[in-house]
Each structure stands twice: as structure tokens, then as C-alpha cells.
Amino acid sequence: MQKGKVLNMIKKETIKISGMSCAACAARIEKGLSRVDGVRSANVNLAMERASVEFDDAQVSIGQLNETVEKLGYSVIRDLQPQTGKTVINITGMSCAACSARIEKKLNRMKGVQSAGVNLTTEKATVEYNPAVIGLDALINAVETLGYEAQEEREESKDREAEARNKEINSLKYSLIASIILSLPLLLAMFFSMAGVIVPLLHNQYFQLIVAAPVQFIIGFRFYRNSFYALRSGSANMDVLIAMGTSAAYFFSLYNVFFAAPAANGHKDLYFEASATVITLILLGKYFEAVAKGKTSEAIKKLMGLQAKTARVIRNGAELDIPIEQVHRGDRVIVRPGERVPVDGTILEGISSVDESMLTGESIPVEKKPGDLCIGATVNQYGTFTLEASRVGRDTVLSQIVKMVEDAQGSKAPIQKIADRVAGVFVPAVIGIAAATFLGWFFLTGDLNRSVVSAVSVLVIACPCSLGLATPTAIMVGTGLGAEHGILFKGGEHLEMAYRLNAVVLDKTGTVTKGKPEVTDLIGLGGLQQAELVRLAASAEKRSEHPLGSSIYEYGKDQMQAVPDPSQFEAIPGRGVRAVAEGKKILLGTRKLLGENKIDVSGACAVLEQLENEGKTAMLMAVNGSVQAVFAVADTLREHSSEAIRELQDMHVDVYMITGDNRRTACAIAKQAGIQHVLAEVLPEHKAEEVEKLRKSGKVVAMVGDGINDAPALATADIGMAVGTGTDVAIETADITLMRGDLRTIAAAIRLSRRTMRKIRQNLFWAFFYNSIGIPFAAFGFLNPMIAGAAMAFSSVSVVTNSLSLKRFSR
Numbered sequence: 001m002q003k004g005k006v007l008n009m010i011k012k013e014t015i016k017i018s019g020m021s022c023a024a025c026a027a028r029i030e031k032g033l034s035r036v037d038g039v040r041s042a043n044v045n046l047a048m049e050r051a052s053v054e055f056d057d058a059q060v061s062i063g064q065l066n067e068t069v070e071k072l073g074y075s076v077i078r079d080l081q082p083q084t085g086k087t088v089i090n091i092t093g094m095s096c097a098a099c100s101a102r103i104e105k106k107l108n109r110m111k112g113v114q115s116a117g118v119n120l121t122t123e124k125a126t127v128e129y130n131p132a133v134i135g136l137d138a139l140i141n142a143v144e145t146l147g148y149e150a151q152e153e154r155e156e157s158k159d160r161e162a163e164a165r166n167k168e169i170n171s172l173k174y175s176l177i178a179s180i181i182l183s184l185p186l187l188l189a190m191f192f193s194m195a196g197v198i199v200p201l202l203h204n205q206y207f208q209l210i211v212a213a214p215v216q217f218i219i220g221f222r223f224y225r226n227s228f229y230a231l232r233s234g235s236a237n238m239d240v241l242i243a244m245g246t247s248a249a250y251f252f253s254l255y256n257v258f259f260a261a262p263a264a265n266g267h268k269d270l271y272f273e274a275s276a277t278v279i280t281l282i283l284l285g286k287y288f289e290a291v292a293k294g295k296t297s298e299a300i301k302k303l304m305g306l307q308a309k310t311a312r313v314i315r316n317g318a319e320l321d322i323p324i325e326q327v328h329r330g331d332r333v334i335v336r337p338g339e340r341v342p343v344d345g346t347i348l349e350g351i352s353s354v355d356e357s358m359l360t361g362e363s364i365p366v367e368k369k370p371g372d373l374c375i376g377a378t379v380n381q382y383g384t385f386t387l388e389a390s391r392v393g394r395d396t397v398l399s400q401i402v403k404m405v406e407d408a409q410g411s412k413a414p415i416q417k418i419a420d421r422v423a424g425v426f427v428p429a430v431i432g433i434a435a436a437t438f439l440g441w442f443f444l445t446g447d448l449n450r451s452v453v454s455a456v457s458v459l460v461i462a463c464p465c466s467l468g469l470a471t472p473t474a475i476m477v478g479t480g481l482g483a484e485h486g487i488l489f490k491g492g493e494h495l496e497m498a499y500r501l502n503a504v505v506l507d508k509t510g511t512v513t514k515g516k517p518e519v520t521d522l523i524g525l526g527g528l529q530q531a532e533l534v535r536l537a538a539s540a541e542k543r544s545e546h547p548l549g550s551s552i553y554e555y556g557k558d559q560m561q562a563v564p565d566p567s568q569f570e571a572i573p574g575r576g577v578r579a580v581a582e583g584k585k586i587l588l589g590t591r592k593l594l595g596e597n598k599i600d601v602s603g604a605c606a607v608l609e610q611l612e613n614e615g616k617t618a619m620l621m622a623v624n625g626s627v628q629a630v631f632a633v634a635d636t637l638r639e640h641s642s643e644a645i646r647e648l649q650d651m652h653v654d655v656y657m658i659t660g661d662n663r664r665t666a667c668a669i670a671k672q673a674g675i676q677h678v679l680a681e682v683l684p685e686h687k688a689e690e691v692e693k694l695r696k697s698g699k700v701v702a703m704v705g706d707g708i709n710d711a712p713a714l715a716t717a718d719i720g721m722a723v724g725t726g727t728d729v730a731i732e733t734a735d736i737t738l739m740r741g742d743l744r745t746i747a748a749a750i751r752l753s754r755r756t757m758r759k760i761r762q763n764l765f766w767a768f769f770y771n772s773i774g775i776p777f778a779a780f781g782f783l784n785p786m787i788a789g790a791a792m793a794f795s796s797v798s799v800v801t802n803s804l805s806l807k808r809f810s811r
Contacts, residue, residue, distance in 0.1 A: 010040060013062050015051040017044070018075045028688070028712065032072050036060055061114040063128055071715035087136055089125040091118070092168070093148040095226055095286075096238035097467050098427055102230070106142055110134060121472035124153065126407075147229020165290070172287040179219045179280040182211050186273035193267075205257045205268060212272035216250050220279045236427035242282060244431070245459030249275040249785060252452045269449050271456075274785040278460050281790045288797045289469075306358055306377040307398055311342035314386070331389045335380045343376045343389045344396045350385025354378050401739070404490060405483045413492035415760055416471035422768075430462040430775065437779040450781065457778035461788035462771060466795045470763035473803035478756035481809055486740035487749045494735040497719055498753035500700045504648055504746060505679070505691055505713070507705035508659035508666065511723055511743070512673055513635040515547050515706070519555040520616060521632035523607055526623070531559075533629045537621055538563045540579035540586045544571060548617060551633050552588070574660050574683035576619065587622040590662075594620050594627070604630055615668025617661055637673055644743035645674045651747060654699070658682055658690060658713075687713035704738075704746060721746060752809060759806055763799045770795050 017029065026044040029051060033042035038059025044051045053065055066076045094100055100118040103125060107116035112133025118125045127139055136152060143150035189202040201207055217224075223246070226239035249271040256268045310321050314332040327333065327343050335341050341354065353365035356378045365381045368374060374387050376396045393399065438455035442448065475492040482489050489495045506512050524530060538556020541549040542563055549571075556563050568580035575596075576589015587594055591608070594601050599622050601608075607630050611618040616632040645655050658679040659666050666680035679690050687703075691713050694701045703710070703717035714720030714734050722734030723741050738745045774791060777783050783791075 010054060011057045011062075012052065012054045013065070015053065015062075015065060015069060015076055017051055017069055029069055029072055029074065032068050032715075033065060036065065036068055039065070061128070063114055072712055085131040085136075086126070086128045087139070088153040089127065089140060089143065089150050090153050091123050091125055091143060091148050091150050093226065094118075094120055094123060096120070097469075098236065098238065099148070099226075099230070103143055103146060103148065106146060107139065110138070110142060113139070119472050121469060121476055125150075147226065147232070169287065169290050172283060172290055175219050176280070176283045176287050179215050179276070179283055182215050182219075183273070183276040183280045185211055186276050190273045203267060205270060208270060208272045209254065209257055212250060212253075212276045215276040215279055216246060219283070220246060223279075236431065238427070240427060241430060241459045241462055242278070244434075245456045245785065246275040246278050248452055248459070249278070249456050252449075271453065271785070274453075274456065277786045278788075281786070282792065285792070285794055285797055288794075289800055304402060306340070308340040308342040308377065312336075325393070327389055327392050329389055329392055331392075333387050333389055334384065335374075335387065336384050337380055337382055339380050341374050341376050341378050341380060341387070344391035345374055345387035345389045347372050347374055348386045348388055350383055352383035352385050353381040355381055401483065401488060404488050404737070405479055407491065413471055413475055413496040413760070415496055415757075415764070416492070418764070422467055426462070426467070426771075430458065433775060433779060434458040440779075441781070453784060454779060454781045456785045457781075457783045457788040458775055460785050461774040461778045461783060461792050466763070466767035466770060466799045469796060469799045469803075470767050471760050473800050474756050474759040474763060474806065477803050477806045478752060478759075481806060482749065482752055485745065485748055485752075486738065486742070487745050487752065488737040488739060489749075490735050490737075494719060495753050495756055497700075498702070498736065498750055499757045501653060501702045501719060501750055501753075503654045503656065503694055503699035503701045505656045505658050505694065505701060505703045505717070506675070506743075507687075507703075507710050507713075508657050508661065508669060509547055509635060510706040511704055512637065512641050512657055512675070513669065514638050515635065517547055517551045517617065517633040517635035519551055519631055520634045521611060521630070523630045523632075524628065525604055525607070525630065526626060526628035528623065528628050533621065534559055535564070536581055536584060536586055536623065537588060537629070537631060539566050539581035540569070540577055540588050542566060543569045544577055546571070547635070548619065548633050549577060549588075552619075552631055573685070584623050585625070587620075588631075589619055591620060594622055597622075597625075599625060599627065601627055603627065609664070612662060612664035613668065615665060615672065617665050635669075637669070638741075638743060640742055640744050641673050644746060647744060647747040648750075649674075651750060653747075653750065656694070658687055660684065685712075688716040691716045702736075702746070704743075721749070755806060755809055759803055763802055766802075767795070767799060 030042050030044040033039055033044075033051060033053055036055075038056040040054040040056065042051060042053045051069070055065065069076050091103065094103070097120060100120040104116055104118040107113055107118075107125060107127055110129075112130045114128040114130065116125060116127045125143065129139065140150045140152065185202055186208060189199065189208065192199050192202065220243075223239045223243045227236075227243040230236055230240055253270040253272050253275070256270055260268050262268050308324055311324055311327045311331075312319055312321050312334045313327060314320075314334065319334060324342050332348065333342055333345060335352075337352075347368055347370050349370060351367075351369050354368050354374060355365050356375065358377055358379075368385065373390075374385075375398075376391070377398045391397070394403070434455045437458050438451045441451035441454050445451070471492075475495060478495055479489050479492070482495075489498075509515050509517075522530060522533065524533060528536075534556045538553050538560070541553040541556075542565060544550060544553065553563065564581065566579040566581040566586075567583075568578075570578045572578060572589065572593060574590075575593040576587065579586045579588070587597060587599070591601050601620060604620060604627050608618045608620070611630065611632045614632075616634045619631045619633065620627055621629040621631060648655050654677060655675050656677040656679055657666065657670050657673070657675045659669075660682060661669075661680060663678070663680040666678050670676070670678045682690055687710065691701055691703050695716075695718065701717045702719040702721055703713045704721040704723065705711075705714055706723040710722075714722065719736060720734040721736045721738055723738050736749055738749070770791070774783070774788070778788050
């Protein structure tokens, strides 16, 4: 084996899977795993509910394989696998993109680390690792050896993080004030010299030396310290450029003070004002940048501010006011009028109205009674009630929303890879250009002063910061804005992908429509009385979880005091139900269901056609092998569905509706909603295939759904969007969650994505343009170090400010 060559390890792991119902499920999981880069083979055993996977652990981790299975809509039982840890580390001391790239590189090289990402804007590292191989202390120590301060982020560290940011801003402010006071005499001396006025004190070389020294070595010590750590780890960053540039100007001036002869005007060529002013201007830029970066996380602060600080609980028969952190599951919590609900829970006693606008966007309060779920951070309006805490701390809905927004803000969009690659070689390249500039000027002119000044200008004007901040600041503002509008992006990559969407597939039931259909017609076709038909049908559908089946059960419950239980029940996905009630065999569902059971439905065709032409879903009911009735069920459109679809079409996005309903019914609903493309009679297990067909035709597809059977299609689409009022499984599988259940937020999400990407492109353009123009100008001697320093300082500020202008976005 050649020296230094690393052999990739082929691993074999077993994944325990739950939720598979048939061979199609196993085949879909096997196909999904086999498509992952680095997977050599994947075999899924339906009977044992296990997947055996051989993979290259240098290309893919067990965590990524688990995620692939979960995105297909199944659950992974992790007991069989090595535990995977995930932690967030707060880091202080990073100054530019080269710093974050160096830390990321160091962490990813460590044994046991599966993935590590460092966000310069949030100053956090997100690390996935195997605790059996490496510990958290080792990760933190690795960061600290590079010269940065690091600590694990905990719930209680939120306040410390804010304190640390404020401390940094104050430190920069006081350093800036001191630097301005000391640099001002040097600047005045320069201006007086240009005007031909000599002020003895200001132009005294020893006075200038004494004033410049504290700026260079005390106030500017941060640049030397950070440079030392950067160079020790074998890389270079912005601090190296600043330290080199200002040191060159300072020590060249120091040399002239003691060894150079005076010029014709009787004064020596000194550049103390250049080194001091550059440091001052860079501190000014850093101060503005720190303040602006704090504003990018305002969305998180707003969400955190919604949380109640205390809760009134009943313990040992007494009412106690305690901090929210001390509430436990099972505690009985009293909520009075005007108070925020402290935690998620179920109402035990009392009736009230609760303002859930922070969650749903609806301003009308929701009536609450015993047995109803209450979400933490919503506002109790009128009555007093007692609830039993079911979700506390990190498990509450609000905490999950905050966590999702934080994860999204900490993630990297693919477009950032361009800036990361450039940042990795930027500083060494600039040092090389500065050296070439010095040598070029010196050999061409023999003028040492001009050679030094031009080289210093090159070092000072180069700005890797603007490259490093271009993407993450826009992502932070974009995801935060999304959260304020009820749109939760799981990561920066999904925010980036959404702008490319040109096709949206909407699941009909529960997405385009309300998902709460009602029985509109009951037409008898046999000898049974209507009361008996209702009783048998309601009994057959009593255990059904499908919205259509539930509507028949509710219809029967309204007409009878009690609905008898069926003695046998079987739900047949996409077709209907098979049941035995009162000794009678009942089939209730589609024509296909009855046809598969050899039951003649020709006598019902005219009735079915009439009802379906009216946009209703018609279901046949057979009792003991003969058709006895047709039930018609209608589902109304969601509020704003038509408006949302028009918005998407105006944005040149093709809208498709997918449903298991027959084509006539589907087309009638689509016509009401204004949808032109209909995918009808699609069984749940085939929805993902239809989405894949659209993708293969060249469309960039978003799938929008709210049910468990939508999960595979959500995972297959380029972007999966879950309606927030839907099931937890759909929301977990989705890339974007629409918390308010309003379809207009689909268009809003796409608009926000497009606006954010526009800002990112603007930021990257100006960052590249600034450096590609500024460095040659400095190299050819058109800029002095002070102007270069000012330009460098404000390039970063302009990028952050441009990102903050996103806040003007409105849905």
C-alpha cells in the first residue's frame, strides 16, 4: 500500500424498520436505500422488518441511511444501532469565512465525527458524532486548540449567548472609541501636511510613535492573537491580512523614525496614521457587523418571547407559581383569563376561548372544553381552566418550532459551497498578490515607500468576510421571516430549492378541500329500509379512519342514539371497507372494490354518474353480495384554495391535484378550485410514482399533503410541503411546514425563497466584484491603505445590511 493512502471501510449495518405493510413497502425502501451514494447493497426483509445495508462509511453515515428510511414515511427503531449524538457548540472568536472553514475541516477530520457544519453568522457548530468513539469534551477541545472559545449549547445557555453577544458589542464599542481618540491626532497631522501646515506636536515623529503604539499592539492585539492561532493550525484568515498589513506600515514607519534621513521638506515618510486608521476602520466595520448580525436572529427572539415565564400548578392540594422550567408532565396547571398557556396539555376542567393566532394565523378565538388540546404560548381569553401538562420543555410545539428555525438558520445552502471553496484559498492568494505587488513596484521604481504602501493596501482591502457572510445572513433572515409568516423551512437547502419550483402537486382531501366531507345523498337500490341502511353503513365505518368513512359514521350517529360495533372490520386502502355487522357481510366503497368481489354494479351506474358529475364522491354499499345503496359524500374547498391556486398560476407554477377519487369527481372539484391538471384514481402507494413521473418530465416538483399516506410522495418530491394542521408523520417527512394550513402560504414560501436567493446572489456578486476590483486597484497603487481599510470594513456591513432589507418582505 502506498504511504498516506487511506482505505475506505465497507460497513454492514442492520436497520430495524416499523410501518411496512406489504412487499411494495419493502421494495420502495430497498430502492430508496440503494440510490444513496456510498451504498453497495441494500436488502429489506418484510417479515423480520429489517434492512441489511452495506455501505462505504467515508461517503455515507448510518444516520443518513436512517433519515432516508424516515423520509420514505417509515419509522426506524434505533436500539440495534450505535447511538448517534448530535450537539450544537457555541463558538466565539471567529472573524471571517476562513475561520469557520478551518474549524469545520478540523471537526470533520476527527474519528467518530459523522458530519460537522460551522455557521459564521450564528457562531455555532452543529456536529453529529458517535459517542462510543468520541466525546463532547474532545470536540470542544479541538475547537479551543485552534484558538477559539467553545461551549456546548444548552437550554440555559440562551441567556449566556445573548450576554456574550452584548459583551462582544460593548468590547468593540469601547475599543473603537479609544482607537478613534488615539488615531484622530495622526489623521489631523496628515491633513495639515496636505494643506502645507506644520503643527509641531502633531508632526513630531516620537509623538506619532507613542500615539500609534497602543492602537497597534493593545487595541489591535486581537488581530495578532487570532493570527497566531490561525497560522499555528496551518491556515490563514482575515486577521492575518490585517496584522500583516498594519504591521508592515507600522514597522516601516518605525524604521524610518530611527534610521531614515528626512525628506526635502525636513520630515520623514511615516505611515503611523495608515496603520492606526486601518485598525480603527476595521473595528468600526466589526462593530456595525456585530450589531447587524444580532438583528438577523430577531425572529427567534420573537418566538422565544411568546413563551410564558411562570406557571400556576396544583401540588399537594396547593396552588404554586413556579418557573416554566419546573413544570413536569402530568402536572395540573391552572390558566386564568388573559394569561398565556404555559405548556401543551389537555383541558381537565373549565370552558374558555383561546387565541391560537400565533400558531394558525386565525384571529378568531377557538372554543375549548374538557378533553381538548391546548398549545403552549397561546392566549386564554375568557374563562379559567385546568389542564394536564402533556408536553413540557423542549417537547412543546413552540420549542419544536424554535428548534426547527434554529436548525434551518444553522444549516448551509448548497450555493454557499462556492464561497466556502473560494474562502479556503483566498487569504494565501492575497498574501501572494501582496508579495508580488511589493516586488513589482520595487523592481520597477526602486521606491521602497510606494512598494510598501501598495502591498499594505492589497493586504488591507481584501475581504473574505463578505464572502463568508453573503449566504448565512440571508438564510437567517429568510428562515426567520418564514417562521413569522407560518412557514417553517427545515434547512437552507430547502429554502434554496423552493425558488426553482415550477410544479406543485396538491393532495385533494384535507389540502385542497377541508377534509371533512359530509353525506349529501343516500339512494336505496334494494329492499332494505333507509334506517337499516344507515345503521349497517355507520356500523361498518365505525372503526374507519378515512375521512369519507368517518362522514358516514357521523351521519349515522346523528340519526341514532348509539351505533353498534361491527363483529369484523377490514380497511382496504384506496377502495373502502369490508365488515360484518348484525350477521350481514357488508362491502362499502368504490366500484373497483365491488368488482373485485364479483358483485354486479351495472344497475347503479346511472346514479353514480349523476352524483359524480355533481362533484360528489359516490360509494356503493353491498349487503350479502348484492348492491343495496349509494352514499354520496361531498367535501368543500378550503377557504382561500381558489385564490392560492390563482397566485401560483400567476407565478408560472403548474398546479396538479392528486386524488384516489374517480376522474369525474376529481375534475368537478378541480374545476371549482381552478386547477387544470388532474391526477385521478391514484392509490396511496402510487402517489410517489406520479410525483416521480413529473420530475422525470423535467419539472421541479413540490408535493403538498397532510396525511400519513402522503409521506412517501412528500419524500419523493424535490420539496415536500406539509400542511401544519395535518399529521405529525407528514410534518416530520416534509421539507417545509405550512403551520397555518392556508394554501396561500405555498406561493408565499416560493416568493420568499426567490427573494432570499436574489439577496444571496446580490451579496455574492458584490463580494466577488468588490474583491476582484479592489485588489487590482490597490496593487496598481490607486488606493492608499486608509481608503482600502474603509472599503474593506464597509463591504461586510453592506452584505449584512442587504440581507436585512429582506425584512420588508410581506406575504
